[in-house]
Amino acid sequence: xxxxxxxxxxxxxxxxxxxxxxxxxxxxxxxxxxxxxxxxxxxxxxxxxxxxxxxxxxxxxxxxxxxxxxxxxxxxxxxxxxxxxxxxxxxxxxxxxxxxxxxxxxxxxxxxxxxxxxxxxxxxxxxxxxxxxxxxxxxxxxxxxxxxxxxxxxxxxxxxxxxxxxxxxxxxxxxxxxxxxxxxxxxxxxxxxxxxxxxxxxxxxxxxxxxxxxxxxxxxxxxxxxxxxxxxxxxxxxxxxxxxxxxxxxxxxxxxxxxxxxxxxxxxxxxxxxxxxxxxxxxxxx
Amino acid sequence: xxxxxxxxxxxxxxxxxxxxxxxxxxxxxxxxxxxxxxxxxxxxxxxxxxxxxxxxxxxxxxxxxxxxxxxxxxxxxxxxxxxxxxxxxxxxxxxxxxxxxxxxxxxxxxxxxxxxxxxxxxxxxxxxxxxxxxxxxxxxxxxxxxxxxxxxxxxxxxxxxxxxxxxxxxxxxxxxxxxxxxxxxxxxxxxxxxxxxxxxxxxxxxxxxxxxxxxxxxxxxxxxxxxxxxxxxxxxxxxxxxxxxxxxxxxxxxxxxxxxxxxxxxxxxxxxxxxxxxxxxxxxxxxxxxxxxxxxxxxxxxxxxxxxxxxxxxxxxxxxxxxxxxxxxxxx
Numbered sequence: 001x002x003x004x005x006x007x008x009x010x011x012x013x014x015x016x017x018x019x020x021x022x023x024x025x026x027x028x029x030x031x032x033x034x035x036x037x038x039x040x041x042x043x044x045x046x047x048x049x050x051x052x053x054x055x056x057x058x059x060x061x062x063x064x065x066x067x068x069x070x071x072x073x074x075x076x077x078x079x080x081x082x083x084x085x086x087x088x089x090x091x092x093x094x095x096x097x098x099x100x101x102x103x104x105x106x107x108x109x110x111x112x113x114x115x116x117x118x119x120x121x122x123x124x125x126x127x128x129x130x131x132x133x134x135x136x137x138x139x140x141x142x143x144x145x146x147x148x149x150x151x152x153x154x155x156x157x158x159x160x161x162x163x164x165x166x167x168x169x170x171x172x173x174x175x176x177x178x179x180x181x182x183x184x185x186x187x188x189x190x191x192x193x194x195x196x197x198x199x200x201x202x203x204x205x206x207x208x209x210x211x212x213x214x215x216x217x218x219x220x221x222x223x224x225x226x227x228x229x230x231x232x233x234x235x236x237x238x239x240x241x242x243x244x245x246x247x248x249x250x251x252x253x254x255x256x257x258x259x260x261x262x263x264x265x266x267x268x269x270x271x272x273x274x275x276x277x278x279x280x281x282x283x284x285x286x
Numbered sequence: 287x288x289x290x291x292x293x294x295x296x297x298x299x300x301x302x303x304x305x306x307x308x309x310x311x312x313x314x315x316x317x318x319x320x321x322x323x324x325x326x327x328x329x330x331x332x333x334x335x336x337x338x339x340x341x342x343x344x345x346x347x348x349x350x351x352x353x354x355x356x357x358x359x360x361x362x363x364x365x366x367x368x369x370x371x372x373x374x375x376x377x378x379x380x381x382x383x384x385x386x387x388x389x390x391x392x393x394x395x396x397x398x399x400x401x402x403x404x405x406x407x408x409x410x411x412x413x414x415x416x417x418x419x420x421x422x423x424x425x426x427x428x429x430x431x432x433x434x435x436x437x438x439x440x441x442x443x444x445x446x447x448x449x450x451x452x453x454x455x456x457x458x459x460x461x462x463x464x465x466x467x468x469x470x471x472x473x474x475x476x477x478x479x480x481x482x483x484x485x486x487x488x489x490x491x492x493x494x495x496x497x498x499x500x501x502x503x504x505x506x507x508x509x510x511x512x513x514x515x516x517x518x519x520x521x522x523x524x525x526x527x528x529x530x531x532x533x534x535x536x537x538x539x540x541x542x543x544x545x546x547x548x549x550x551x552x553x554x555x556x557x558x559x560x561x562x563x564x565x566x567x568x569x570x571x572x573x574x575x576x577x578x579x580x581x582x583x584x585x586x587x588x589x590x591x592x593x594x595x596x597x598x599x600x601x602x603x604x605x606x607x608x609x610x611x612x613x614x615x616x617x618x
Contacts, residue, residue, distance in 0.1 A: 037405075086586065090402070091401065092590060094402065095345065096586045102575065103580060103583065106573050110573050223413045264417075267411065270407070274395050
């Protein structure tokens with residue numbers, strides 16, 4: 001039971017981190033038809049900048065805020081100067097975002113050096129609780145709560161606010177939204193900013209969780225996020241959290257029982273989804 | 287020899303090839319020889335990538351996986367068994383079979399969907415191959431890789447250089463014919479307008495899968511050549527960097543031209559060699575890839591046709607202007 005609970009918590013925490021990355025990807029894809037291959041780069045930038053600020057100021061919360069801000073800024077720059085000039089051309093978009101990924105991760109190495117950077121959680125999140133013989137690590141619970149909080153906030157934003165309404169309408173039919181007199185370009189930028197901010201938040205939360213950060217981690221997590229986006233359905237926000245939890249859990253259980261197959265199982269899951277339901281397991285929109 | 291005289295570009299290719307063929311006999315330089323061999327190998331790889339990206343309009347982010355399959359098959363065969371010609375041929379066969387199978391499966395799964403899916407699936411599948419190569423230590427020796435001996439026919443550097451030159455010429459001619467064949471024409475039609483091609487009665491999926499298989503097999507051959515030139519193989523052959531190399535070479539050189547892929551391969555490999563040499567002067571040159579990343583983004587944005595394509599457009603425009611002037615003269 002102890003083991004099971006620990007693995008489940010671990011999987012949930014990883015799932016939440018993947019969700020933070022995948023949610024932005026899926027929203028951006030749904031609205032703008034852009035698959036942002038540079039998303040992993042934003043994730044890594046969030047981690048580096050957040051932990052750097054955390055190290056300088058000594059406050060983890062300021063670090064998180066700094067990471068989100070970095071994500072917002074990078075998101076705006078990316079949307080404005082990289083994505084917009086090639087809007088409407090799929091192949092060019094895919095190519096250019098991958099180029100950006102390359103530049104982003106190399107920039108990390110230029111600024112912070114090519115070596116791994118260690119990270120520890122702040123004192124109040126260190127250690128663990130003991131509940132009836134079960135040891136629960138605090139930081140994991142923190143990640144899960146943070147992920148759920150973000151999910152609720154974004155869900156609220158999408159379902160209850162004006163801008164959310166526009167975004168949802170844009171996912172369905174953006175020409176129509178434009179025809180109704182809404183400046184969809186601004187909405188694109190807003191969504192890109194939010195997506196990048198979420199990715200950066202995921203990055204900074206991952207730092208103390210895994211202990212070390214390195215420039216290649218963006219790509220590693222981006223691969224998982226792509227799997228999640230396919231399983232959850234492209235452009236499906238609620239699908240992405242379920243798929244992220246699924247991938248996180250399967251990853252953590254497989255990593256314990258059959259460690260060599262943990263990535264393979266997720267890949268297999270993706271292949272099966274691609275064959276049977278290319279529009280994703282959750283929801284009908286393709 | 288009618289097939290030799292197709293156009294200016296092909297003639298130029300044969301002149302350069304003849305020059306490169308004579309080079310080792312007049313100019314003895316081991317380093318240059320190794321660098322050129324490397325360029326030939328990556329040219330084959332980049333051309334195979336160009337077939338997908340430039341001629342069919344499919345974006346793959348996991349081309350390294352075919353490269354790696356080739357490199358590991360030859361490595362494992364040469365390490366496990368005697369390095370003889372027979373075993374080399376067996377490794378070649380294994381590579382052909384494996385790359386064809388993998389590219390067929392990947393194509394079957396994703397090519398009927400939007401272009402994003404192929405890019406994503408290949409990206410994650412090559413990640414899977416990378417992990418597999420790291421974990422399956424009994425076969426691959428993990429991250430450290432292993433050295434192996436090559437058949438004696440391939441030991442001499444100059445011989446190997448000539449063999450690679452022959453192979454690149456053969457691959458170039460083959461791809462030239464392939465892209466100009468009816469099948470190749472359909473592929474280009476798919477790139478231009480997929481729905482229209484479909485409605486003209488072509489089964490688009492079959493053609494795309496065919497392109498993906500040819501490209502995968504050629505990339506596997508490039509992998510074999512690469513591993514044999516180093517006589518060493520490790521997990522880096524599956525890494526993202528290899529795919530990125532192909533991307534940079536094809537995009538900067540010019541997509542859909544084949545020459546572009548070769549020029550790009552030459553440029554990048556030369557620059558790599560030169561800039562890593564400069565790393566002693568200033569540390570920023572160690573991160574030389576960043577320059578290429580920026581150039582790459584600029585090329586995608588402003589010169590989506592790359593070097594060769596842009597040059598072609600310029601000469602085409604000039605010809606057109608001349609033609610117009612001639613007409614005006616005749617009329618006036």
